[in-house]
Amino acid sequence: MKRNCLLILAFIIITAVPFFISNGADFEGADGQAEDVITAFHPDYKPWADFIWEPASGEIESLLFALQAAIGAAVIAYFVGLARGKNLRQRERQ
Amino acid sequence: MNKKFFLLTVPAAAFYFWYCSSATAHAMHIAEGFLPLKWAIIWWVVFLPFLIGGIYKLRKVIEEHPEAKMVLGISAAFVFVLSALKLPSVTGSTSHPTGMGLGTALFGPIVMSVIGFIVLLFQALLLAHGGLTTLGANGFAMAVAGPFTAYWIIVLTGKIGFSNRAAIFSGALLGNLATYLATSLQLALAFPAATGGIIASFQKFAAVFMTTQIPLAVSEALLTVVVVNLLAKYQLQGKFIKFPVGEGTKI
Incomplete structure (x- = not known):
């Protein structure tokens, strides 16, 4: 690491x-x-086209971008943590 | 990371910092309504076969290897995180990486067309970033041109002796740049310059887009290798992953 x-x-x-x-x-x-x-x-x-919906302000847009990043990071962390736990348990059994 | 890799990258980085210490540039997806109708339709038509092919391949991967879902989730989540990060560039503006390199290395380029499409749709609908009319063009740039370039770079650099990590690093880096080259080309085709036409316009757009993107491409490549290291450490790569550099190779 x-x-x-x-x-x-x-x-x-x-x-x-x-x-x-x-x-x-x-x-x-x-x-x-x-x-x-x-x-x-x-x-x-x-x-010739416009957004269907726009975030109300720059702050709201940041909120949504932060949310997007948080969701992504949560998923990665969950799966990596899950794999780490599985590996540890396997090693304990051996 | 190995010696050959550094021999190639260090001079390139030095040249870049020398070259763009004065340029100004901005880069991102093409905004809603900013492609003429004709080009919006053309790029949707070009992108759709890749999207359909991607959906087909994705279903096949999940059918044959249900355990791949986890790594698939990580690849998609990685795109989510990276495309939400608006990073500063030495040119004094911000842009964001694409995150397509990781999934490309793990599942091949065509699967990424689906993941890229989902992320672009999310950003177009919720964030007013990119757009629905330009989704075909942005999809082609980010979810086709990027991943396919990344894939071939990984294969080629693997063949000339790069380690797997160095190959993935190079693929992620150049795949990111290819995305924004494609965007430049799309804009140049739609908006040729009054004098010099498409070529002059392309040079202008590419000069403007690429300088911003290079440090972000390096950042993206670094983060891609971080996640590849994590996958390798916990043996998440599994049997289903065929690294383009030699099937079933351990990272």
Whole structure:
């Protein structure tokens, strides 16, 4: 598991580095900005469809993204924990 | 991880940091309504066979190996977690990884079209992220182009002597980049530049998208190997998993 600690440390460093390199950047979500690129090419383009439902605010959107990540993490942790328990029991029997 | 792997990756990383210290970029799925109707339909038509093939394959896997459900759940959950993480990039903007590499390594690329579709649908309906009209295009980019690239990279790097972990790392990394290359291509086809046409437009979109994505691709690859390590430690890979690098290989 030492290897995993190193990998996660590397992940944290990669995630943190931008704050030092691009100090002062706005780190905006790209949703709107990707659209800007399109409108730069085609100023008269109008999106012809809209979302059926939109989160009421940025906070609510964060809530839903956090929920998505939490569900995923819970599933992974459950299965890995289950497997660990099974392995331990098997080893005890032997 | 082995020597060959580092010989290839270290210069690439050095070049990248030198190259994009000044670029600005943003990357994510194509938003609702932001593909013209014609292209929205075309990409839905292109994506559907993969989705149907994926459903067929998924049912076969579960039928033959009911015990695979657990690892399948982990693969899907991994996509859920990673596509919810909006990570900062050195370009001063944020984007998110795809998480498709893990499931691709475990079950092959076609199964991932189903998992990718589910995640994209969830995000389009609940998070106003991506969209239903652009789901065909986003599905093709994230759940077809990404996984198939990842798969072939894993096979190729395995053949030239990468360890399984290094091969999966490379596959996850390049699969992530392939997703956003595909997105760039889709946008370029739909929005060719006034001068220079599709090629000029593609260069612009790719330049804009790829620089943001590279550190995220590395992050994704690191996290993929973390989960692969966990699977290996608790012998979760089971009999049903045929790592593309040699069938039944232990990770």
